Amino acid sequence: MVSIARKDGLTAPEVPRPTPVWRARRAYSRGVPTPHTPSAGRGILSGPVDGPWRAGRARRVVPAHHGLLVTHLGSRFTGKVVRLEGDAVVLRSSNTGLERLFRMHPGSFALSGEAVDLVRPAPAGSNAPGRTASGSVSEAPHKARVARAGRLVVEGVHDAELVERVWGDDLRVEGLVVERLDGIDVLADVVDAFRPGPDARLGVLVDHLVPGSKESRIAEAVCQPHVLVTGTPYVDVWQAIRPAVVGLAAWPEVPRGRPWKEGICAAMGEPSPGRLWKRLLRSVGSYADLEPALVGAVESLIDFVTA
Numbered sequence: 001m002v003s004i005a006r007k008d009g010l011t012a013p014e015v016p017r018p019t020p021v022w023r024a025r026r027a028y029s030r031g032v033p034t035p036h037t038p039s040a041g042r043g044i045l046s047g048p049v050d051g052p053w054r055a056g057r058a059r060r061v062v063p064a065h066h067g068l069l070v071t072h073l074g075s076r077f078t079g080k081v082v083r084l085e086g087d088a089v090v091l092r093s094s095n096t097g098l099e100r101l102f103r104m105h106p107g108s109f110a111l112s113g114e115a116v117d118l119v120r121p122a123p124a125g126s127n128a129p130g131r132t133a134s135g136s137v138s139e140a141p142h143k144a145r146v147a148r149a150g151r152l153v154v155e156g157v158h159d160a161e162l163v164e165r166v167w168g169d170d171l172r173v174e175g176l177v178v179e180r181l182d183g184i185d186v187l188a189d190v191v192d193a194f195r196p197g198p199d200a201r202l203g204v205l206v207d208h209l210v211p212g213s214k215e216s217r218i219a220e221a222v223c224q225p226h227v228l229v230t231g232t233p234y235v236d237v238w239q240a241i242r243p244a245v246v247g248l249a250a251w252p253e254v255p256r257g258r259p260w261k262e263g264i265c266a267a268m269g270e271p272s273p274g275r276l277w278k279r280l281l282r283s284v285g286s287y288a289d290l291e292p293a294l295v296g297a298v299e300s301l302i303d304f305v306t307a
Contacts, residue, residue, distance in 0.1 A: 059107050060114065062135075063121035064089050067285035069245060070118065071110040072102045078244065080285075084120060094247050111288050112295070132169040133286040134299075148175045149200035150305040153190065155181050155207060158277055159237045163205070166287050167298060174306045187218050187229075196226035203301030206231035228304045232293040235260050238280060240294035245283045 062068070064081050071078040072091065077100055079091030088103045102108065109118045152171070154160050160178050164171070171178065181187060184206055196202045204222075206215045209231035219229035232240055238261070243251050246268075254263030261273040270276035287295050 060111075060116050061119055062109075062111055062116045064104065064118045065121055065285075068111075069094075069242070069285075069288050070116075072100075073108055073110055073115065075100075075102075077102075089118060094244050095249065112292060133166045134170050135287055146175055147177050148306070150176065150202065151194065151200075152176055152178045152203045152205070152301055152305055153181055153187075154178060154205045155184055155237075157182075158281075159205060159207075161281060162237055162240070162284065162290075162294075163298060165281060165284055166290065167302065170302065174302065176302065176305060184215055184218055188222055191222045191224075191227055196224065198226065200226070201305045201307070202227045203305045204229040204231075205297060205301060207237055208235055209233065228301060230297045230300055232291070232297055234291075234293070237294070238264065238277070240291045241280055241284060242289055242291060245289045246280060 062070075064070075064084060066081055066083070068081045069078070070081065070091065077091060077093070079093045079098075079100070081089055082092045082099065083090045085101060088101050090099050090101050092099045104118045104120075106117045107115050109116055152163070154163060157180060160180055163178055170176075181190060181204075187204065187206075191202060194200070194202055204219070204227065206219065206229060208215050209219060209229075210216060210233050215231070219231075222229065234240055239251055243249065248268075252264060252267035254260050254267075261276075265271070265273055265276050268276060270279070283289065
């Protein structure tokens with residue numbers, strides 16, 4: 001122990017000065033971790049990095065199903081759920097294959113940018129409500145209802161398969177049929193033949209819906225009260241899948257003049273678009289594996305047609 005001299009010749013232990021309040025506040029604002037004193041029975045994952053995150057706010061409860069892509073807010077580690085260990089979850093990074101263990105404290109994880117409470121899935125055969133791939137509550141198995149007069153129309157087969165994979169349960173419950181355009185150029189003819197009305201609304205999902213594009217001009221031409229055209233800014237629906245889901249930091253850049261899918265196949269070492277698409281589709285387990293632009297577009301169309 002360091003001592004200090006007194007005027008009478010004796011020594012006294014040095015008393016450390018308290019940290020000024022302004023310095024503590026400045027350290028906090030800069031993100032500098034504050035000292036943490038572990039208590040008995042607490043492991044290394046119970047420190048500040050693994051602690052509760054904004055525990056005072058109401059959040060959505062999400063079962064930690066295998067394959068769910070989440071971000072641990074304390075460490076910013078993103079990975080898919082591979083298994084549960086007690087009150088903790090193991091995440092595996094799609095980029096590096098690294099696995100890390102995190103406790104499922106309330107609000108410690110984010111799903112598509114939203115802080116959530118990650119919990120153990122309900123045991124098989126229990127009466128607890130489950131979740132569909134779109135995040136909807138599924139109380140019990142539903143039979144598909146009689147098809148509505150309204151329709152959801154998408155551009156091609158890949159769009160239809162992706163919508164079915166994530167929103168299939170919702171579509172069957174709502175009796176909403178998905179049809180393909182096989183090309184945006186025929187949209188005006190499809191709308192005329194369909195004859196939309198109050199009880200037969202038409203929702204149209206398109207790619208590359210940006211100002212000045214061919215798609216935006218066609219969408220404006222068919223605009224009417226019972227038709228809603230919305231979509232994403234992406235060149236192809238493939239881009240609506242988060243690149244991290246398939247082990248990419250970002251989708252590869254394809255030079256102008258080269259077919260986009262052909263360029264992606266070459267960059268990812270796949271011989272054909274059909275084979276690569278099967279790989280991409282298998283990687284999607286829920287809406288959390290998709291970009292928010294597509295999720296928002298599809299859900300707004302479902303709401304519009306079933307209103």
